[in-house]
Amino acid sequence: MHHRFLLFLFVFTIFTIFQTSTAISIITPNQNITDGQTILSDDEFFKMGFFTPSSSSTNRYFGIWYNKISVTTIVWVANRQTPLNNTSGVLTLNDQGELMIINDRTNTVIWSTNSSQNANNPVAQLLDTGNLIIRNRNDNDTRDYLWQSFDYPGDTFLPGMKYGIDFVKGLDRYLTSWKSVDDPSIGEYMNRVDPNGYPQILMRKGSVVEFNSGSWNGLRFSGMPNLKPNGIYTFEFVFNEKEIYYKYELVSNSVVTRMILSTEGMIQRFIWIERTSEWRLYVSGQLDNCDRYGLCGPFGICNINDSPACGCLSGFEPRFPEEWRRADWSNGCVRRAELSCGGGDGFVKRTGVKVPDTRRSWFNVSMNLEECEKVCLRNCNCTAYATLNIKSRSGCLIWFDDLVDIRSYAEEDGQEIFVRLAASELDRKGKTKRKVRVILIPTLVSVTVLLGICLLIYRKRKQKKNGITSIVIRENNVANEKKEDSELPLFDFNAIANATNNFSDEFKLGEGGFGPVYKGILEDGKEIAVKRHSRKSKQGLDEFQNEVKCIAKLQHRNLVKLLGCCIDEEERMLIYEYMPNKSLNSFIFDEGKRKSMEWSKRYTIIVGIARGLLYLHQDSRLRIIHRDLKASNILLDKDMNPRISDFGLARSLEGSDTKANTRRVMGTYGYMAPEYTIDGIYSTKSDVFSFGVLVLEIVSGKKNRGFRHANHDLNLLGHAWRLYKNGKQLELLDSTLKYTYMLSEVNRSIQVGLLCVQKYPEDRPDMTMVVLMLGSDIPLPEPKQPGFYTERRRPQEAGESSSSNPEWSSSNQLSVTYLQPR
Known part of the structure; x- marks a missing residue:
């Protein structure tokens, strides 16, 4: 009798252990993991199963946590938004390769992986990295995973995880905070790779940007100077046409580290200290008040060692001085002297900075710094440029808008940026190398053509009584070296001036890249639209001739009709049929x-x-x-x-x-x-x-x-x-x-x-x-x-x-x- 009791006790113990923790890492189709059972990774470092976040919560979630760490630390949660309020949850894998959490009492699916790939004898497995994957049984190629939890992170960024965008698979991997320590549902904060311009990582609270990592400069993100080579982990940033991601790997498996997005909106890296049984903060993404996004407004710069911390870039002054004195810096700074494209603008170098928000930037990986300067100087919208990769001293990064979210660092932690200033500011500073560029917009050939056109117009005008004749604009076709003529009626300048009431504002319809557009009424009552070239316009003779050439002989009910043109000394005008309903x-x-x-x-x-x-x-x-x-x-x-x-x-x-x-x-x-x-x-x-x-x-x-x-x-x-x-x-x-x-x-x-x-x-x-x-x-x-x-x-x-x-x-x-x- 005693022996039977011992045998029963042994069997019961083994059964209880199996019920509590299954020693294998693989789940097969139609295998159920009920509340109370857990699955271990092969090295038993990670465990997954149903859990409750804290003693104050009654909700049940399915997640993954560290198995060998005494402090329960959740690294991933499946049903963040759909908790169970009892222990009736069941995790199962079906034949199509979908993991599902089912409420066993109501027989309803509360969460699933929704894998779109075809499965062939699928299995689910908890890997030693903490990654829960679904794969075909005989296929261990990481590229062939049907689904993986690393593609859908929560608030934790683990070693080996790709953090960013996969354009081929349509994946966007980013962190979202927990709502509270008791509630793993999605909170207020999101940290995400932004692919616009040159990529950077933006932290948002709701829709408002709170922190910007800065763009990758070849060594680190420019707004994270504490991200440096170390003996704990290596890191890399990959950016190509297929994907953008940041990734880190452990140097030694003896170290346990994780990066999280806290409920307070802080990016933090923790290291597990076994001796004291605690997670110790290793580094934080946000350092101080200057890391608040755009604290000093456009063209402002933040220096935490200054008082006040905000100042204006060289050549700029507060937009609203009274607000600035009250420490309201949100409206930033404005130029003391406006730029004059082609009129002697130059650049002043600022070193040791976090470069501005790059969402409105352009980049070229093969240019050098001198070529970058030339491109910026030729473009009137360019406000600054910098080296793209400070490690290789290569590449070009250009900004075309206000410079926002700049801060000052120690010289070795920051990088340099060249900010565009007017010639008068450069003269005042006396520090910068001024490079004056003289840009000849019309070439000698264009001038000759224009003079020839004007002479021809003048002669034909003399021969016509009604002031309307035709001009012949000859174009040189480089491709086949043939000349062809296009005839277009010529309007007298005085007739157009009278038709538009001498180009009065009341007749003005709007303004485009070529210049203002006016409504006109000819002497015979015909309504016209007059596009008059503006001397301030960046478009000139080339665009004028191009429009005449392209549209003169085009006739279609869905194309606007060009009625003629007017050339009188420096005046160039195009005359169109009038559209009473204006533009779309x-x-x-x-x-x-x-x-x-x-x-x-x-x-x-x-x-x-x-x-x-x-x-x-x-x-x-x-x-x-x-x-x-x-x-x-x-x-x-x-x-x-x-x-x-x-x-x-x-x-x-x-x-x-x-x-x-x-x-x-x-x-x-x-x-x-x-x-x-x-x-x-x-x-x-x-x-x-x-x-x-x-x-x-x-x-x-x-x-x-x-x-x-x-x-x-x-x-x-x-x-x-x-x-x-x-x-x-x-x-x-x-x-x-x-x-x-x-x-x-x-x-x-x-x-x-x-x-x-x-x-x-x-x-x-x-x-x-x-x-x-x-x-x-x-x-x-x-x-x-x-x-x-x-x-x-x-x-x-x-x-x-x-x-x-x-x-x-x-x-x-x-x-x-x-x-x-x-």
Whole structure:
């Protein structure tokens, strides 16, 4: 009897141990892990199972924690947002390779992995790294994992985890804080890689940026000087076309370290000290008050050793001195002397700094510092430049906007930046090497051509009584060395001056990159629109001749008609037919007017623009690439039919050519295709990208670059893509349309728009296919991720208030020129 009792006790003990902790790390299909059971990794360093965060909580979660550390430390939680309130939870793996947590009492799934890959005899395994993976049984290749918890981190960043974006798989790995120490649900703080401009890691509280790591400078993130080589862990930053990520690995497995995003919004690295059985803070991302994002405002700089900490960069002064004296630095600093592009601007070097927010920056990895300076100096929008990689002393990083979130460090911890100043400031400082650049805009050839045109005009004017004749503008075709003539009526300057009441403000319709546009009424009562070249404009003879050449012989109902031109001494004007409803942006981006634009009008406009582009790309005498297609360049006639206008930046392609390169990237930010903005490659597909942006703007009534959303920082393209992937694309539709739309047309427009803004030009349809897709019920392919997910900062950061604000690249939404050497 005694022996039987001992045998029973032994069996019961073994059964209890098995029930409490399964010694194997693998879960097979339809194997259940109930509340009370746990799974260990092979080295027994990590454990997973159901847990309660603290004694004050009754909720149950499934998670992973350290097994050999006496202080319970959770590193990952599955059902963060959907806790169980009892011990009825069951974890199971099905035959399709999905892990699920099921409430056994209600038989409902409260969490699952939702793996989209096909499984072949799947298993789930807790690895020695703390990574929970799903793989096919006989496939241990890390690239073939069906799913892994490292791709969906919570508040903890473990060794070996990639922290960032995988563009191929569509993954975005970032940290979110716990709501409290008792509640692992998503809290207020998020720390995430931002891919805009040159990548950096931004900490946000809700939608407001609280801390910026700074961009990677080859050694470390520029805003984290304490991130240095050490004997505990190695680290690396990878940035290529497929992925952006930061990663660290342990030098020795004898050290236990983790990085967390605390409930208070602090990035902290802890080391486990076995002797004292405690997690000891090793380093913190935020050092002091100067790490508060944008504390000193635009063109301000923070130095924690100064009192007060905020000051202005050299050549700048407080925007509002009285506020500054009250320690309110949020409005920052302004220039003492305005820049004069081409008039002697230069640079002052500032050393030992954290470089500004790089979301509005441009970079080139192969340039040297001298080439970087030249590019910055040639571009009137450039405000500063720096070396991209201070380790190799290579690469170019350029800013095109206000410089925000700069702070001062010790010389060895910071880097140098060159800030653009006016010549008078450089003279006053007497410290900087001033480099004056004299840029001759018109070449001698252009001057000769202009003089010849003026002489020809003068002679023909004498021969005509009505003051209207025709001019012949000869163009030199480099490709085939042939000359061809294009005839265009010439208007007398006095006639145009009289028609516009001597170019009075009351006749002014607006202003573009070429200059102001006026409404005019000729003596015969005909209404015209007059585009008058401004001496302040960056566009000149080239753009004037280009527009005449491109549009003079183009005839299509969806293109604006050029009636003639006027050249009188220094005056250059283009005369168009008058469009009484002005431009598309005056309707769709106006809170009042867009209510009058019902869906049928919008869809007609979308189709009309598509047909106009098709004519330019395929049916016109030359293959025309517009290069500046945007809402303000779509005019509306009296019947609200769209007319594509402004061909000043257009280019023509000969024969079967479909693309070309340029050294001068010209267009409007928010509409330019990635390959054009980055590499200067323009083609019919770059126009298709711009068209796709237009379609999504027309559907939503929102600007791509000015788009704001309370729940994320995506621009309009990214927002539309997210909604489409979640089957919620109708949420993109302008709320003013309510139920006055055709569902099939809206869905088709959104899908076509997303197809047109795909990242790679070869994935985008041509305009022939676009017109076909819009005008028929043919099945549409699934769009891929769009290019340029986000390209703007938040209102709190930019000083903007709504999506109707002007684009940052130009105060009046004009076209901009962006120079890129090749």
